Amino acid sequence: MYLFPSSLLAGGACKLSKTEGKKNKAFPKKREKISKVKKRERWKMNITAWIFLFPFVFLYLIFMVYPIIEGFIISLTTGGFGGDREFIGLSNYTTMLTDVYFWEALWNTVIFVLISTPSIVVLGLMMALLVNLGLKGTTIMRAAFFVPYMLSISVMTSIFVFIFQPYTGLLNEILQSIGLIEGEIFWLGETGLAWFSILVATLWWTVGFNMVLFLAGLQDISDEWYEAADMDGANAWQKFWHITLPSLRGVLTLVVILQSVASFKLFGQPWLMTGGGPGTSTRPLVQYIYELGFRNWNPGYASAVSYVLFLVMMIFAFIQYKLLIKKEA
C-alpha cells in the first residue's frame, strides 16, 4: 500500500513532463518570442513549485532513491552484517540460479499473485454491486465489509490463527460439533490448506478497500444510461456487461495494479500465520529476503534477491500497463 501515493505522484509527474515536452516541440519558434517578463514569471512559479515539493523530494531522495542505489551496490558484494564488504561482481546473482529455496519462494509468490488478484477483484466488485443496490441494512453491510481493512496485520492474523489452529481452533471445533469432520484438519499445517488459509485471511482483510474503490466508480456512472438501456429493453446482465463493466475500466485497472503490487509484497500473512511452513512451502520471496538478510546475516545475497523481485514486479507492471491502460486510450 505504501507505494500507492508515491507511484501516483511519480506517474503524475511523468505525465506533466511528457505533455510539456510535446508542447515545446510543437511550438519551437514561439518560445523564443516569449518576453523576459514572462520568463521571470515562469521562473518564479518554478521556484514556488520546488519549495512546495522540497519536503517530499528531500525525503524521497533519502528514503527511496538512495537506498535503492545503495541496495544495488550491496547486492554486488559479500560479507557479514555490518562488517567489511568485498566486491564480487554478479556472483550473488549466479548463485541464485541454482538456489532451490529462491525458486521455490519466487514460485510461491507468483502463484499467490495469480490467485489472489483475480479473487480480490471479483469479490470486491461483487460486494460493491451488492452494497450499491440500496437494500435494507446496506449501511451495516458496507461498514462490515470495510472494518477488517482498519485492523493491523498482526491483529488480523491473530484472529485467523485462532480460527484455523489445530486442537483448539474455532473452525475445527465447529466442523466437529456439527459432525462434518472427525479428528483434526491442519489448516495451517498442510501446504494446500495453508495457502487457502492465507488467501482467505488476505481476502477478508483487504477486500473492503477495493470495494470502496469500486463503489466510488459505480457512483460515477450516470443513471441516465441505465434508463436508456431500460427503454431499449436490456436485461440486468446486459446492463452490467455493456454499461457497468466498461465504465469501471479505470477503477478496475487501478485495483488490479494496486492489488498485484500488494500481493508481490506478501510477507506478513504467511510470516505470522504459518511462518512460511510447513517447512518452506508457503514462504514468499519477501520472507526469504528477510531471512537471508536478518537471520543468516547475508545482506549481499538478500539485496540481490530483492533486485530480482523488483525486476519481476517491473515486468508484471509493464504487462498490465500494456494490457489494461493502452486499451483505454
Next chain:
Amino acid sequence: MRNYLFVLLMSVMVISLAACGAEGEEGTSSDENESASSVELDYWVPFSGGDGEYMESLVNQFNEEHEDIEVSMLNIEWDEYYTKLRTAMNSQSGPDVAISHASRLIELVPSGNVEALDGLAEEAEVDWGEFSENQLEATIFDDQHYAVPLDAHALIMYYNKAHLEEAGLLNDDGEYELDGGIDQFINDLKTVEETVSDDDVFPFVSNTNEVYPFWIWYMLNAQQGGSYIDGDQAAMNSEQGVEALSTMEMMVTEGLWPKNVSNAYDLFRSGRAAFNFAGVWATGNYEQEESLEFGASPIPQLFDNAKTWGDSHTLILPSQDDEEQKLAALRFSDWLADNGAFWAQAGHVPAKPSIIDSEEYQELEYRPGYAEVLADVEYMPNHPSLGAVNDVMIQQFSQVLNGDMTPEEGLEQAEQNAQNTIDQN
C-alpha cells in the same frame, strides 16, 4: 452515499489518532518514573517460554533495592530476538544490557559491538572465580571476558503422573523410570495410548513446527554420538542423524505425537498429554497449574549415551560510551547471577555454584536435580553460522514430520542447505 464514505474514512482517522494518543501518554508517564533515578538501563530478554515473569519480578526487586539504577525490561519473542538485538547493536541503538545465549556469543562478539568486561569487572566488584568454570569458559574470547553467565538450561522430560498411573507405568516411588532404551519408551507411549481412558490425551507432545524438533533431534543424535557441524563442514547427515529423525517421524506416523502442535506447553499444562520433552524453564509454568501433578527428570537414556541438548544464558553489554551506564549494567548483571536462586524458580540452573549449594536453591522442588542434568549436556558446536544452520534444520524437520519427505531425504537436503549457508557467510 459520499457522506457515508466520508464518515467512514474520518472514523478510521479518529481511531488511529486515538491509538497514537494512548501510546504517547504511556510513554510520558514511564519517562517520569525513570527520571527520578540517576542511571537508566534498557534490558532486553528473549524469555517467551513462561520464564519472563520471573525475570520481571527480579528486575522489580532490583529496582526497589537500588535507588541509583532503574532498569526497564523488554521481553522479545524468542524467535525474533537475535534479529532485533543484532540490528539494533549494529546501528548503535541497542540496549544497555541484554541476554545472549552462550552459543550465540560467537556471532555477536566478533562484530565488535559487545563490550569487553575485564576493566569494568574490577570496578563493579565482579569476581569471575564465583562462576562455574565450564560456563565461564564459553564467555571468553581472546582471553577477555565478554559476558556474565546467568544460568544453564537443558532439555528434560516431563510426565503427567495421573495418566502414567492409569497406564501402570509408575514405580513404587510414584516416578517414571526407563531402562529399556528407545524401544521400551515407544512401547510405553503405546501403552498410554491404549490404556488411558480419556481419548483427548496424547501420549507425547512437543511443538512440531518450530525449534523443538531440532532440539529433540539434537538430543537423540547426541545420544548416539552423531555429529552436527564439524569444523566448517555440515555433518548432520549420518547414520545416527537419520536414525534420530526416523525415530521422531515414526512417533508422528504412529499417532503417538500429534502433528502440527504449536502450543505444547498449554497442552501438557492442561493435562492433555502424558509425556513432554521441554526445557527446564517450563517447570515454573507447569507448577502454576494446580490441578497438574507432574514429574520432571533428565531425558532417559534412549540410545548409547545419556546426553541432552542444552545452552546457557549470559548477559552482554552492547558497546556504548557512557562509563557510568556500563558500570551500572555490569553491577545489575552480577546481581542477577547472585539472585540465581530466585531465577531458578523458572527452572534454570544458576551459574554460581555457591548458589546451587545454597539452602534456598536446594529446598526448591525438582531444581536440585537439574543441576546434575548439566553434566549430560552436549553443547552445540561453536560456529558463527550456528543460528542460520539451526534455522535450516528447523525448516527441514518440519517438512519431514509433516510427511512431505522421508527422514533420509530431509536430512540430505538439510546438510546440503546447511553447507550452502556456512559457505555463504
